[in-house]
Amino acid sequence: MAKKQHRDRVQQQKEPQTAGTLMKLFFLISFVVLGLFVFNDMPINWILGVYIIDILVSLVYVAFNRNRITTSDVVHTNVRRIVSFLIMLITMFFYAFALWRVDQYTTQMQVTLFIGGVIIYYAVFNSTKTALKRK
Incomplete structure (x- = not known):
């Protein structure tokens, strides 16, 4: 019998996970602050301020990493x-x-x-695994 030839596995360089951890932490803190503002009947301007900060941080991240969205797993x-x-x-x-x-x-x-917001978040996050990837 012929022996199988084993190919050497190409070592892929790991991407740093710092940005992902910071994004998770930022959105978690934002969600908690939003909940505190809503349940403590804070003025609507404060709640909309949290929305605006979330949108701005998101736009800045996407603007800085737009070229790497389809190539980097962390950015994706x-x-x-x-x-x-x-x-x-x-x-x-x-x-x-x-x-x-x-x-x-x-x-x-x-x-x-x-509670519905958390369900929506996980539903959209889990359903977009291959939405932005190149084949």
Whole structure:
């Protein structure tokens, strides 16, 4: 019998995970601050300020890394995280606005909105694994 020829495995250089960890931490802190502002009935300007900061940080990250989105796994994952978080924020905003319009914006509905927001985040994040990749 002929022996199988084993190919040497090409060692791929690991990308630093610092940016991914910082993005996770930033969005977690932002989500907690948003929850604190909503549940403590802070002025709407503060809540919208959190939204604007999230959007600006996201746009800056994407602008600096736009050339690496399809080639770098770390940047690809962070962009998926950004898209998921922004879709979650937009969805939560419009549901909160609709509840406020029909006078149903209670504490129970706020809790439901935040739980639904987490579900939306993970649903979008998990469904976009290959959305931005080149084949």
